[in-house]
Amino acid sequence: MTTEHGPSVTTTTTPRRGTRALLEVRDLEVSFATDGGVARVLDRVDLRIGEGEIVGLVGESGCGKTTLARAILGVLPTNSARVGGGSIHFQGESLLDKEPDTLAREVRGREITFVPQDPFGSFNPVFTVGAQIRDLMRWKSPALRGDRPPMGRRERQRADHARVVELLRTVQIPQPEQALAKYPHELSGGQRQRIMIAMALLPEPKLIIADEPTTALDVTIQAQILKLLRRLAEDHGVAVLFTTHDLGTAYEICDRVTVMYAGQEMESATSEAFFNHPAHPYTRKLLDSLPSRDRGLRGIPGEIPALVKPPPGCRFHPRCDRATERCARERPSTETLGHAHGVRCFHPTRPGAS
Amino acid sequence: MGAASNPALLEVADLAKHFAIRNVWKRRVGWLRALDGVSFSVRRGEILGVVGESGCGKSTLGKTLMGIHRPSAGSIVFEGNEIANISPYESRSLRRHLQYTYQDPGASLDPRWKIGRSLHEPLVIHTDLDHAARDARVRQILHAVGLPESHLDLYPHEVSGGQQRRVGLARILTLQPSLVVLDEPTSGLDVSVQATILNLFLELQKQFDLTYLFISHDLSVVRMICHRVAVMYLGRIVEMGDTETVFARPAHPYTRSLLAAIPDIGGKRITDDFWLEGEPPNPGNLPSGCRFRTRCPIADAGCAGQEPTLQATDPTRSVACWKAEATS
Numbered sequence: 001m002t003t004e005h006g007p008s009v010t011t012t013t014t015p016r017r018g019t020r021a022l023l024e025v026r027d028l029e030v031s032f033a034t035d036g037g038v039a040r041v042l043d044r045v046d047l048r049i050g051e052g053e054i055v056g057l058v059g060e061s062g063c064g065k066t067t068l069a070r071a072i073l074g075v076l077p078t079n080s081a082r083v084g085g086g087s088i089h090f091q092g093e094s095l096l097d098k099e100p101d102t103l104a105r106e107v108r109g110r111e112i113t114f115v116p117q118d119p120f121g122s123f124n125p126v127f128t129v130g131a132q133i134r135d136l137m138r139w140k141s142p143a144l145r146g147d148r149p150p151m152g153r154r155e156r157q158r159a160d161h162a163r164v165v166e167l168l169r170t171v172q173i174p175q176p177e178q179a180l181a182k183y184p185h186e187l188s189g190g191q192r193q194r195i196m197i198a199m200a201l202l203p204e205p206k207l208i209i210a211d212e213p214t215t216a217l218d219v220t221i222q223a224q225i226l227k228l229l230r231r232l233a234e235d236h237g238v239a240v241l242f243t244t245h246d247l248g249t250a251y252e253i254c255d256r257v258t259v260m261y262a263g264q265e266m267e268s269a270t271s272e273a274f275f276n277h278p279a280h281p282y283t284r285k286l287l288d289s290l291p292s293r294d295r296g297l298r299g300i301p302g303e304i305p306a307l308v309k310p311p312p313g314c315r316f317h318p319r320c321d322r323a324t325e326r327c328a329r330e331r332p333s334t335e336t337l338g339h340a341h342g343v344r345c346f347h348p349t350r351p352g353a354s
Numbered sequence: 355m356g357a358a359s360n361p362a363l364l365e366v367a368d369l370a371k372h373f374a375i376r377n378v379w380k381r382r383v384g385w386l387r388a389l390d391g392v393s394f395s396v397r398r399g400e401i402l403g404v405v406g407e408s409g410c411g412k413s414t415l416g417k418t419l420m421g422i423h424r425p426s427a428g429s430i431v432f433e434g435n436e437i438a439n440i441s442p443y444e445s446r447s448l449r450r451h452l453q454y455t456y457q458d459p460g461a462s463l464d465p466r467w468k469i470g471r472s473l474h475e476p477l478v479i480h481t482d483l484d485h486a487a488r489d490a491r492v493r494q495i496l497h498a499v500g501l502p503e504s505h506l507d508l509y510p511h512e513v514s515g516g517q518q519r520r521v522g523l524a525r526i527l528t529l530q531p532s533l534v535v536l537d538e539p540t541s542g543l544d545v546s547v548q549a550t551i552l553n554l555f556l557e558l559q560k561q562f563d564l565t566y567l568f569i570s571h572d573l574s575v576v577r578m579i580c581h582r583v584a585v586m587y588l589g590r591i592v593e594m595g596d597t598e599t600v601f602a603r604p605a606h607p608y609t610r611s612l613l614a615a616i617p618d619i620g621g622k623r624i625t626d627d628f629w630l631e632g633e634p635p636n637p638g639n640l641p642s643g644c645r646f647r648t649r650c651p652i653a654d655a656g657c658a659g660q661e662p663t664l665q666a667t668d669p670t671r672s673v674a675c676w677k678a679e680a681t682s
């Protein structure tokens with residue numbers, strides 16, 4: 001693969017206070033074979049999630065946020081996707097070096113679970129919700145790790161049922177007993193998403209990857225789900241990787257935000273710093289393009305590049321008004337501006353300069 | 355706003371659209387009242403926003419106005435003519451100046467037709483213009499939506515998604531409509547592109563003297579571009595008025611909860627203090643009285659009796675709530 005590795009691809013890790021790294025993605029490269037050529041969907045991407053942290057992965061369509069989420073889960077399409085380099089470490093172990101079987105058995109659905117955008121597509125339409133949750137318990141329940149006393153079949157069924165009902169109560173499903181007997185199509189979108197979240201919590205994971213979990217929902221339901229997700233993540237001490245195209249929802253729920261553009265991560269900061277002191281020109285323009293009475297309507301001129309032939313260097317440079325000739329030559333390495341605030345830009349807005 | 359003194363371009367009175375709910379044997383077991391007595395008017399040159407969540411009937415409203423659904427009751431007066439419940443053939447000439455765009459107007463282009471042919475088609479159907487006259491108008495409109503003339507000889511797949519959207523808009527404008535129903539025109543757009551498209555809508559509105567009915571679930575966009583706004587809940591308008599009044603001092607508890615649910619960057623986090631519980635009831639089986647009362651934090655026994663109707667609270671706004679006076 002031909003890459004334009006500049007002289008300064010060394011990345012500085014952002015120091016964090018108190019939290020140990022749960023997941024660390026370094027220099028990850030993923031490319032897809034398409035009819036038009038090889039699309040470099042992830043270009044040396046870094047991402048870090050601390051224990052119990054809610055990290056927003058924000059970006060517009062085609063920025064690679066879903067690909068990154070799938071790479072972490074190890075579910076990239078095997079026929080077209082290729083990991084070209086980099087590493088993914090989860091709890092200190094390299095996920096890319098694990099056998100696919102081991103990954104499926106020990107990590108995916110156990111340590112790392114997934115909440116999809118469209119919960120309907122993830123349920124089996126011909127079984128009741130209850131049957132599907134019990135099925136999940138058979139295979140992924142932490143009870144199977146050997147801390148349950150021996151019991152008879154009926155006894156176990158009753159215990160499982162009680163646990164499922166309890167779980168649905170925690171995600172605020174009204175009348176959980178009735179809900180369990182229903183088929184997925186009989187539930188509303190909000191309820192299906194609540195049950196998905198319940199199922200994602202069931203194996204007591206360390207990390208939940210939620211891929212645009214509220215995009216298909218109405219705003220009032222979205223607000224309820226965000227509130228629920230945040231409370232559960234705090235109660236259970238589970239980290240969440242929350243991908244979204246909506247900066248507003250990221251603001252509502254995230255401790256830290258990483259923004260991506262056309263397959264490169266641009267800036268990563270605490271929510272506070274990200275929304276109050278954005279440093280990367282793309283972040284600033286993205287925040288400015290949100291409809292607002294004071295600013296009027298401001299878009300970003302130009303279009304998102306095709307990933308088959310992306311612009312060299314920083315992929316945002318053709319749309320950036322701070323771009324210089326250097327931006328077209330090499331990709332900036334991460335510069336640390338403040339506490340846990342990393343930006344990949346040669347010309348960031350530094351704190352105080354605004 | 356200059357639109358205030360203009361006459362009504364569209365007058366809708368008690369419009370209803372009920373769909374039959376049928377069981378597996380096709381026997382009717384109930385009615386789904388998607389639109390249940392909706393009245394409003396749109397003045398010439400105005401942008402009226404219609405907001406609400408999925409299932410509130412806002413899309414049914416747009417489609418019923420267009421004649422895609424036949425109304426169950428009520429009247430629609432457009433440019434002085436009644437267009438509800440007349441045959442599609444009769445209404446064709448009356449509806450010429452009433453146009454509708456889907457979420458993605460580019461998706462309604464025929465992939466096997468060159469863009470030029472797609473733009474000529476509405477003129478061929480609705481007017482007697484000869485080819486030269488049609489061509490002149492097509493070129494003028496193509497220019498207005500910001501596309502080069504060379505695009506006439508391209509197929510839809512040869513231009514980008516954003517440009518397809520512009521072609522779709524151009525196609526609607528060729529017939530010189532007076533009212534355009536925009537059904538969720540910004541959903542599925544990235545924010546960086548959304549502003550550009552919204553600015554285009556505003557420019558075209560000025561240039562072609564258009565009136566918009568802007569159907570959307572995105573309140574922040576509606577706030578930016580609409581003069582007036584109607585908030586719908588389960589087939590009825592619960593609050594309607596000047597955008598500024600409604601957003602600054604919402605009178606209906608549902609409007610308040612909708613506004614509270616919009617993420618507000620820099621403001622209070624909704625994950626800290628959002629209060630609305632539950633989900634909308636089944637539209638096939640509505641509660642008695644006010645339909646919001648099952649989720650309403652201020653409802654009492656009185657709300658279960660009669661259904662509230664739109665009452666003016668101030669000159670620029672009306673609201674359908676028994677408790678509006680007490681709270682606003």
